[in-house]
Amino acid sequence: MAAFDPAVNRHWLLDARPKGGNFAEVLSLREEKAPEPGPGEYRVRTIYLSLDPTNAVWMQYDSYLPAVPLGTTMRGLVLGVVDISNHDRIKVGDIVMGMGRWADYVITNGESMGKVPNIPGLPLLAYLGPLGMTGATAYFGLLDIGKPKEGETVVVSAAAGAVGSLVGQIARLKGCRAVGIAGSEEKCNWLTGELGFDAAVNYKAQGWRKQLRAAVPQGVDIYFENVGGEITETVLELLNIKGRIPFCGAISQYNATEPQPGPRNLSILVSRRARMEGFLVLDYTPRMAEMYAEMGPWVADGRIKWKVDLDQGLENTLTSFGKLFSGGNTGKLAVQVSAEP
Amino acid sequence: MAAFDPAVNRHWLLDARPKGGNFAEVLSLREEKAPEPGPGEYRVRTIYLSLDPTNAVWMQYDSYLPAVPLGTTMRGLVLGVVDISNHDRIKVGDIVMGMGRWADYVITNGESMGKVPNIPGLPLLAYLGPLGMTGATAYFGLLDIGKPKEGETVVVSAAAGAVGSLVGQIARLKGCRAVGIAGSEEKCNWLTGELGFDAAVNYKAQGWRKQLRAAVPQGVDIYFENVGGEITETVLELLNIKGRIPFCGAISQYNATEPQPGPRNLSILVSRRARMEGFLVLDYTPRMAEMYAEMGPWVADGRIKWKVDLDQGLENTLTSFGKLFSGGNTGKLAVQVSAEP
Numbered sequence: 201m202a203a204f205d206p207a208v209n210r211h212w213l214l215d216a217r218p219k220g221g222n223f224a225e226v227l228s229l230r231e232e233k234a235p236e237p238g239p240g241e242y243r244v245r246t247i248y249l250s251l252d253p254t255n256a257v258w259m260q261y262d263s264y265l266p267a268v269p270l271g272t273t274m275r276g277l278v279l280g281v282v283d284i285s286n287h288d289r290i291k292v293g294d295i296v297m298g299m300g301r302w303a304d305y306v307i308t309n310g311e312s313m314g315k316v317p318n319i320p321g322l323p324l325l326a327y328l329g330p331l332g333m334t335g336a337t338a339y340f341g342l343l344d345i346g347k348p349k350e351g352e353t354v355v356v357s358a359a360a361g362a363v364g365s366l367v368g369q370i371a372r373l374k375g376c377r378a379v380g381i382a383g384s385e386e387k388c389n390w391l392t393g394e395l396g397f398d399a400a401v402n403y404k405a406q407g408w409r410k411q412l413r414a415a416v417p418q419g420v421d422i423y424f425e426n427v428g429g430e431i432t433e434t435v436l437e438l439l440n441i442k443g444r445i446p447f448c449g450a451i452s453q454y455n456a457t458e459p460q461p462g463p464r465n466l467s468i469l470v471s472r473r474a475r476m477e478g479f480l481v482l483d484y485t486p487r488m489a490e491m492y493a494e495m496g497p498w499v500a501d502g503r504i505k506w507k508v509d510l511d512q513g514l515e516n517t518l519t520s521f522g523k524l525f526s527g528g529n530t531g532k533l534a535v536q537v538s539a540e541p
Numbered sequence: 542m543a544a545f546d547p548a549v550n551r552h553w554l555l556d557a558r559p560k561g562g563n564f565a566e567v568l569s570l571r572e573e574k575a576p577e578p579g580p581g582e583y584r585v586r587t588i589y590l591s592l593d594p595t596n597a598v599w600m601q602y603d604s605y606l607p608a609v610p611l612g613t614t615m616r617g618l619v620l621g622v623v624d625i626s627n628h629d630r631i632k633v634g635d636i637v638m639g640m641g642r643w644a645d646y647v648i649t650n651g652e653s654m655g656k657v658p659n660i661p662g663l664p665l666l667a668y669l670g671p672l673g674m675t676g677a678t679a680y681f682g683l684l685d686i687g688k689p690k691e692g693e694t695v696v697v698s699a700a701a702g703a704v705g706s707l708v709g710q711i712a713r714l715k716g717c718r719a720v721g722i723a724g725s726e727e728k729c730n731w732l733t734g735e736l737g738f739d740a741a742v743n744y745k746a747q748g749w750r751k752q753l754r755a756a757v758p759q760g761v762d763i764y765f766e767n768v769g770g771e772i773t774e775t776v777l778e779l780l781n782i783k784g785r786i787p788f789c790g791a792i793s794q795y796n797a798t799e800p801q802p803g804p805r806n807l808s809i810l811v812s813r814r815a816r817m818e819g820f821l822v823l824d825y826t827p828r829m830a831e832m833y834a835e836m837g838p839w840v841a842d843g844r845i846k847w848k849v850d851l852d853q854g855l856e857n858t859l860t861s862f863g864k865l866f867s868g869g870n871t872g873k874l875a876v877q878v879s880a881e882p
Contacts, residue, residue: 263812469818470791472605475817478812479814
């Protein structure tokens with residue numbers, strides 16, 4: 201398939217529901233003439249396509265959003281530039297972000313997309329990472345659901361991922377001890393060496409449970425849950441009384457062919473009087489300004505470090521997407537579809 | 542073994558940790574001379590011994606309380622009368638309640654026991670049921686953790702049990718729809734016919750999932766969790782956005798020989814932005830006055846109905862205790878050890 205061509209709209213069609221992570225069998229890249237916006241609509245040329253674990257859920261079943269209908273273009277978070285506009289408040293050249301498609305172009309009436317804020321000195325990619333939905337997930341999940349207090353211990357799983365890597369840094373900035381769980385020595389070194397995590401544990405290494413226990417001498421006050429499975433069971437054992445578990449997702453289970461059992465020790469929530477609470481970043485859309493106000497300066501002056509794992513070309517989306525589930529990415533995963541203006 | 546004899550202290554000794562509910566193999570009834578209180582202590586003659594699901598946890602492992610040490614008398618909630626006192630604020634004839642032993646007599650310095658409040662016209666057994674720890678579990682679990690709003694739907698499992706039967710009635714008094722899940726038609730009839738539950742579903746009947754769905758046309762706002770297992774999975778599917786799950790216990794798992802898997806659909810907490818929160822009634826000891834103030838009149842004027850499933854004789858404790866796990870009791874389970882004064 202050719203690279204980006206302004207006259208053509210390449211798009212990934214969802215042909216069937218994936219099973220066990222067989223994305224290549226159910227998604228195919230098609231071409232059509234680039235679409236034109238109707239009255240009141242505008243057209244977005246995709247610059248960056250965000251790849252997120254939750255995309256795998258949208259492919260499979262109705263959840264907080266309806267499943268993507270079969271025979272339609274896959275849904276995804278897009279950052280792009282407006283190149284044709286029939287919309288009264290959006291003009292050509294505006295940079296917008298929001299719910300789009302795995303495609304070169306998105307047509308919208310503006311309901312699902314909005315202009316990114318104007319914070320000087322920040323690269324566009326920041327709006328896909330720490331100042332986008334990813335940042336908001338970490339920020340509101342940790343602060344609004346987890347309610348950390350100075351001196352507490354925060355453990356985060358998938359810690360080298362887009363959300364996890366921010367959670368630990370925000371925890372540190374709030375005066376907490378930050379401990380990450382990740383899947384390689386390299387990732388762990390990045391967390392402690394560059395991002396300032398107090399400790400990081402490689403769950404693929406021998407004796408990791410003992411290491412985790414040693415890394416939380418005061419127990420765990422907040423466990424930011426991204427993964428599910430055995431990691432969750434292990435952290436539950438270390439949970440303090442009145443512990444909190446902001447429940448962001450369970451990536452270990454998204455591609456399972458059978459429903460996976462929940463933690464066998466869930467009753468620990470009773471003896472520890474602990475709270476597990478699910479949340480969705482979409483609910484925080486009206487509060488994004490709070491996040492920009494606090495995170496903006498942190499990101500601008502480098503107190504929050506971030507990394508985008510950027511692959512090139514819409515045609516490589518699937519290869520890139522697979523990294524999320526194989527532990528192949530560090531930081532935010534995205535595909536560059538066309539050039540920045 | 543002989544019946545109650547004032548000179549003898551019969552007591553149930555825990556000889557080993559139970560496995561799979563083999564209580565009769567690990568507990569044995571022994572006799573000793575009735576004990577005398579030391580300086581500052583008083584002696585309680587047990588009138589009623591409360592039997593609660595959590596007792597099975599205490600026998601097995603450290604949880605919110607240390608496991609009962611092997612070779613010592615089993616721990617239990619006791620309502621009794623003071624018959625000897627060397628304590629400056631407790632006199633002979635006082636009715637006290639608190640953490641005691643599966644025994645004819647309890648010696649205490651008063652730290653683990655206290656006088657029951659003086660609400661006129663109530664039988665003593667009320668302090669074991671709706672106005673005791675059982676009542677407080679239902680009251681604070683539903684109101685403080687569940688935070689019901691008028692018009693919401695509350696589902697409770699083990700609904701014909703001591704706590705569950707109160708939860709539904711309190712929910713009704715707060716203007717909610719109350720739906721119970723119980724294990725027989727007879728229990729369900731008691732819930733709807735006598736206690737005023739809006740609906741009750743027998744989870745042992747064919748098609749109970751469909752019945753439950755029909756019983757909650759507006760979905761489930763609060764699920765008061767007493768059981769775990771498949772019932773939990775079924776209710777999770779019906780949970781509304783921002784649903785709450787006061788997590789009281791998981792009786793289906795207490796006697797399992799292997800750790801039981803948690804709900805396979807726990808991730809529903811994410812898509813529904815729902816909260817599951819464990820609690821222990823012991824934490825509410827300082828707030829018992831709130832419960833007495835609101836529940837006292839409800840119990841006194843019959844707006845809250847309750848039932849004690851009362852067996853006779855300390856020697857029959859084990860037979861009685863087994864009912865908790867076989868579904869054999871309706872309402873609060875207790876053993877009468879000696880006569881009321």
